[in-house]
Amino acid sequence: MVPMAEQPQDTIAAIATPPGEGGIAVVRVSGPAARDLITSLLHLDPSKLKPRSVRLAHVHGRGRVLDEVLAVWMPAPRSYTREDVLEFQCHGGHAAARMVLDATLAAGARLAEPGEFTLRAFLNGRLDLVQAEAVADVIAARTGAALAVHEELLAGRLSRVVTGWQQRLGNTLAFLEAHLDFADEDDVDTFAPAAPVEELRALLGEMGERLDTFAWGRTSRDGFRVALVGAPNTGKSSLLNAVLREDRAIVSAEPGTTRDAIDAWVNADGVPVHLTDTAGLRASGNAVEEEGVSRARAAAGRADLVVFVTDGSRPLHPEECAEARSLAAGGRTLAVVNKVDLGRVPATTLAGLFGAPPLEVSARTGAGLLELLHTWRERAWGGGGPGTAVPLTRERHQQAIAQAAGAVSRAIGILEGDGYLEVAASELHAARRHLAELLGWGSPEDVLDAVFGAFCVGK
């Protein structure tokens, strides 16, 4: 990837839209040679092209017109990368954008690496690392609510919180260090640690609250994992199809229909839910089905929420009671009684085990399904969601703030325990460093590679 030390000076180009047939495709060029392309490819005078306006133009190459395009000229620094940027809105499909891209490459640009436009925006100070990550997450968002969360991060709401912490840590450090200077002149008695300790406690409290948001914030990216498990024939696959409103999994009256785990994404009141339908739990003696059951157990192990599905038209089997008992003991299980359209036998055992009556649904009539989705939302996001405190969405954020909080907490311990001020100060320096790395300032190259390497080409 591009070295951190010097600013990139070459010009990069890529198709920024996904492959396939579509109305338009966008070719994006960034770097010092972008201006020359206005002359060489569009046969226009750059000085006559109004910045950041759309201009109908023809891309020339191979002695002919390659495509009719809308060109947008965005001279530095008012562009995505803060470099000179030229974008072509070409015709979509398999050939037009490729021809235009090839023309830019022939004119001296090179193919961009994944995430390289955003990397340049970062290196040129337009975005910090949290915002750059948010660009990838905005693109990958699966629901409007998840999108709203990532847009807030992109707008810098989390970055501002972190910068505020850094400033306050800096003020406390200045206070301590001024006192250290005093101490050299053996005036040690004047030190009153109450004020900095109070401030550090306040900071620690805020960091702790923000760390709590990771529990729901991470699901805005990775999804909230829900596994449908239960005895054969209880209607797990029917439920998957019903909430998807799509005939996705095979449904049959024959027990043991589902073997492989089937994954799908569902929008549960804004929460992106990664739903897994699994093989019915039973000892069948059939090798393929047994493998399915062990996959079902693995999916249940990974899930944030296990939905234990039963058939409400018949009493529970003894094995189902045993299963329910062990799931109830493990927590993170929701009991759901399906087929309530067929009448129901009282679910007293389930109610007793889970401490609340199970949710009653019918995959056939759709009864109770909205409530089911709503329950998933509550379990995933509770009081969180867009518009509340902007959450931590990535492990990287969580790690950095946890380390900063650890250092602040140690500094408090030292100040309260009459320890060395120098040691407390060095802990606060460490805390500031962790926060700086969160924003990407001074981040090692492998961190940047991991973040930007996960982008698609053209972003």
Ligand SMILES: Nc1nc2c(ncn2[C@@H]2O[C@H](COP(=O)(O)OP(=O)(O)OP(=O)(O)O)[C@@H](O)[C@H]2O)c(=O)[nH]1
């Ligand atoms: N009346 C009624 N029948 C249902 C309902 N849900 C599922 N069924 C029927 O129950 C049978 C089993 O449904 P599936 O969805 O295949 O059950 P499953 O739990 O996935 O079964 P396995 O894959 O074998 O574990 C099918 O005949 C469905 O049509 C429901 O809500 N009401």
Ligand SMILES: [Mg+2]
């Ligand atoms: Mg099934």
